[in-house]
Amino acid sequence: MKQEQLVDNDLIKRVLEGDSNAFKLIISKTQGLVIQIIYKMVNNREDREDLAQEVYFKVYNKLSSFRFNSKLSTWIGAITYNTCINHLKKKRIPILDIETEDEKDIWEIISMDNLNSESNLTEGYVLNKERSQILKLEVEKLPPLYKTIVTLFHVEELSYKEISKITNLPEGTLKNYLFRARKKLRDNLLLNYKKDDL
Amino acid sequence: MKTDHLNDQSIQRYIFDFDNCDNSILEHIDSCEICLQIADNYKLLSKDLKNLENPVLNDNLGDLILEKITNKIEQKKSKKDYTYISAIVFIVIGVIAMMISAFKVELINQVETNNMYLYLIISIGVFMTILLSIDSFRSFNLKMNKMN
Numbered sequence: 563m564k565q566e567q568l569v570d571n572d573l574i575k576r577v578l579e580g581d582s583n584a585f586k587l588i589i590s591k592t593q594g595l596v597i598q599i600i601y602k603m604v605n606n607r608e609d610r611e612d613l614a615q616e617v618y619f620k621v622y623n624k625l626s627s628f629r630f631n632s633k634l635s636t637w638i639g640a641i642t643y644n645t646c647i648n649h650l651k652k653k654r655i656p657i658l659d660i661e662t663e664d665e666k667d668i669w670e671i672i673s674m675d676n677l678n679s680e681s682n683l684t685e686g687y688v689l690n691k692e693r694s695q696i697l698k699l700e701v702e703k704l705p706p707l708y709k710t711i712v713t714l715f716h717v718e719e720l721s722y723k724e725i726s727k728i729t730n731l732p733e734g735t736l737k738n739y740l741f742r743a744r745k746k747l748r749d750n751l752l753l754n755y756k757k758d759d760l
Numbered sequence: 761m762k763t764d765h766l767n768d769q770s771i772q773r774y775i776f777d778f779d780n781c782d783n784s785i786l787e788h789i790d791s792c793e794i795c796l797q798i799a800d801n802y803k804l805l806s807k808d809l810k811n812l813e814n815p816v817l818n819d820n821l822g823d824l825i826l827e828k829i830t831n832k833i834e835q836k837k838s839k840k841d842y843t844y845i846s847a848i849v850f851i852v853i854g855v856i857a858m859m860i861s862a863f864k865v866e867l868i869n870q871v872e873t874n875n876m877y878l879y880l881i882i883s884i885g886v887f888m889t890i891l892l893s894i895d896s897f898r899s900f901n902l903k904m905n906k907m908n
Contacts, residue, residue, distance in 0.1 A: 582830045589826055594814065601815040614817065615825050622829060697808050715776075716809035722777075737777060741769050744776075748805060 570634040602709040603646035639728040708743035856885035
């Protein structure tokens with residue numbers, strides 16, 4: 563058994579014996595990931611706060627059913643993701659708009675258009691100029707699912723396998739969505755710069 | 761080596777999924793400045809994403825969650841302990857009731873002769889119940905203090 567799994571096992575055992583400090587430790591270990599997922603999936607601030615609480619209530623109630631098929635953090639991530647999905651379904655908010663799903667062909671055309679030298683100069687510039695702020699705004703514009711998987715891969719540095727377990731998406735689909743999300747980000751950054759330039 | 765430029769998906773695979781990248785992609789990128797530049801831009805994009813400010817829950821929401829969860833755990837535990845105390849009290853009362861009913865005839869005789877015996881038995885029963893309840897409650901409080 564790996565060291566991390568042993569620690570998780572010990573924490574779970576302690577929580578099930580009624581040690582609330584052990585649960586506090588689980589929260590402090592995983593709240594970064596939980597908050598990231600909730601923030602990327604849900605825009606409303608009050609809903610975010612309620613969801614964070616709901617997630618940890620669920621974790622506490624389901625902890626005895628955890629079977630170590632994944633890391634504890636991945637399991638909690640999956641609970642968070644599913645809680646957010648249910649919330650979005652209730653609010654009738656799509657996690658991936660149809661427009662985004664059907665843009666594959668346009669994608670390739672844009673991709674080839676960008677291969678001329680002029681756009682590459684633009685790219686170089688836009689990726690240097692206040693790019694952190696622009697990027698933050700552009701990430702916010704992505705559909706909830708894209709925002710989440712981009713954050714899990716690039717910010718939380720989770721593997722494809724772990725993200726796949728959290729989102730319950732097949733690895734191939736996940737990689738495809740990640741390609742599209744990054745491409746969309748890059749294209750939007752380019753578009754943003756061109757607009758400023760006009 | 762491919763003469764056409766790589767599509768975006770292949771360039772991204774080179775950067776983010778290198779283990780599953782074809783040799784033809786590696787060969788092309790090594791020899792194509794345009795594709796290499798796009799690859800570098802994706803690297804930069806990835807680095808910038810990593811450096812984005814992490815969201816934080818406002819007004820110490822993290823602590824609030826901890827507090828609420830802890831309260832809920834304690835509420836559950838205290839509910840459990842109160843159930844345990846109630847069960848003990850009911851058992852004691854039940855035992856006393858059974859004893860009274862078993863020795864009913866003798867008790868009636870005793871009452872006829874001397875009411876003091878009945879009062880004594882009832883008093884001992886009530887006294888034992890109170891003692892047991894206090895003891896259970898004290899051990900419950902001790903456990904809670906230990907947890908905190």
